[in-house]
Amino acid sequence: MSQPAPLTPQTAAASAAEAGPDWNALRADFPILHQQVHNRPLLYLDNAATTQKPRAVIQALQRYYERDNANVHRGIHELSNRATAAFESARARAARFLNARSPEEIVFTRGTTEGINLVAATWGAQNVKAGDIILLTEMEHHSNLVPWQLLAARTGARLRHLPVTGDAGLLDLSHLDEWLGSGVKLLALTHISNSLGTINPVAEICARARKAGVTTLVDAAQSAGHRPVDVQEIGCDFLALSGHKMCGPTGIGVLYGRQELLETLPPYQGGGEMILSVEYHTSTWKHAPHRFEAGTPDISGAVGLAAAMDYLDAIGRTHIARHDQELGAYAYARLAEFKEGIRLFGPRIGRAGLVSFLLRGVHAHDVVTVADQWGVALRGGHHCTQPLMRKLGVESTARASFYFYNTPAEIDRLVEVLREIQKFFGL
């Protein structure tokens, strides 16, 4: 029998236009998936930590370094012009990907963490004073908690957290309008929880914040590669994402900021690239977004991220979103078969493609360690959401997180391995 031809973005687009892509065939685009780990076929279920990279992205990086590599915005030689064009066209690609109004609204960062820190340092310095409230939620990743704690310590602002409803993991929005109306300057929340798989109604929440005159930031680390993310539809002021969680390279991310807002902000870091002119004692800054990009940026990272965006759009993000939710629902249903033997976290329906759980009687780290011996890559721990874990009354959970190249058959295998783990621990 002949092997299916590897899918290119073009062939994927053709099939996606019909009944949706052939998800199994797409696996051929990911060289890393086809290997043995501890003498068993790799089953990679740690996609919330980072996703794997398709050949199209790896080749874009290789092509850039083999043909075009130079520094940007400085030389007037051919390679520098090419590198600058590639970097700026990646910015335009990111703007289209997020449906921003212009490439000027796209700041390249190292990732979500840096994007949020940038807003806390610049917007925060300019807009937040003692007594103001920064509204967060109880399900935030540390990278959407700690930068605001640092800002609060600097300014005397206070933090409040929208509650999460227990194991079902939904945001309790019943007091949202009341809270928004009582001294809140900024609302920063995650689109999808990396620990619970909850998909928050960010468009509705941002609309309510806007009505109250509150600035909004959406953490799209877990959503940008998994579903359509349209900043105009969401109606947020800022949105941060990480390239490596959406088929792109590590070390590159995007901060979207509404242009009128970005233009009013002071610089983030100082250095080359971000200035108009420098004296020994003072300097003037470039316009946004260059004002926020001091030093040599991650040029190849931006090129790789643009290739990742092309790849995802060729498959179709609506298809990816549907598949993602199907995998999440299937995994939740299969794991629920363990009945009393398992504790499942997050919503039963309408969840993203990740499931956090505890096998009763086995520590999460032991589940992950033994699963690894079966070739299964899970993550165990607090998932950088320590306050949420405390609220749930646990130290850690085991987590299986999926991407479009995962299949229901792999989830069946996960279930078999969990049964083996139960046996191993005499349960």
Ligand code: 7TS
């Ligand atoms: N926000 C959310 C919701 C995340 O899940 C993560 C990373 C971040 C922010 C930070 O992204 P970074 O690229 O800047 O590090 N989450 C995870 C995870 O769940 N396992 O490893 C990293």
